[in-house]
Amino acid sequence: MEVRKTSHRHFVIYKPYGYLSQFSSNDSKQQSKNFLGKLEDFPENIMAIGRLDEKSEGLLLLTTDGKMSDFVNSQKVDKEYYALVDGDITEEAIEKLEGGVEIGFNGKKYKTKPCKVFKLNGEPDLPKRAKKIRDARHGPTTWISVTLNEGKFRQVRKMTSAVGFPTLRLVRVRVGNMHIKSMQVGEVIEVESYNV
Template structure:
């Protein structure tokens, strides 16, 4: 039986969720944060502008389990404006977004307004200042993960995402500061 390695990372803004980037432009990659063993893969992805909890593993089967539709992923999104309860209800019930050139209605999900942020979110990249109007934070918990889904969902209800942080995958909660990596023996989702 092969001993696999697993890692938790707080992916900072501006990093790609990968180890190799084939295009000519230089990008910040996960390997710059830690000396991961060969064969390490990110379980799911966070786009370059997104932050937060990213699980990595050398176990392809674990990757499949975590990416499955039975595992919840929770995100905190800072949105443009003061979000309304009506918009939260629309998010909960599913909204229409575009995916691969077709229209798609998202599955029902849990969503709520967040009034107090955990310390692990940190300051992050400065998005803008008060001159540009108010912002608010929401939580969205999904079991699906279409391309840029949370950003598309908040835009669909009239509150574009300015900052996006994944704070939970299954029962694993973000507790690291941006850029920190934790090597673990195993994890349960």
């Protein structure tokens, strides 16, 4: 779906680790948190299309167009993540992830939909994370790509834990045809349209 430029405004950002995918909060417990409004003076009525949890990073689309947000969130659009997992992940675990695994969601069991998962050849070219990740001295790690078109809360983290390889770092690199490319942490780019 391509949304042409109208009175709506659209942004592509690299959400940093430690930021919430929102612009403010009335919750007094969250006042010390980092919000997206620290990155840019965004227009009123701006919303994140989908979310990344506080410990996840990467590509986040922002828009003032509710229809665009609904379309991307309607499970028709692939989202690709690079996950650094704890351990040397097995082919068996990858096959389980691809076929769907049982995770907890809203206090109930939920089986994830089939998705695409594969090992990356080495470490992807991503910006360094502000908070240090444990290194190989504490055991092997593996980078994998996970592409899915659903987005339950903390889904990728729950999926990798369910097969015995907890996620140490999670970066969303693609939403539909929009790719993070060489963006840097905290970078904000205004675009005329999304072609997802």
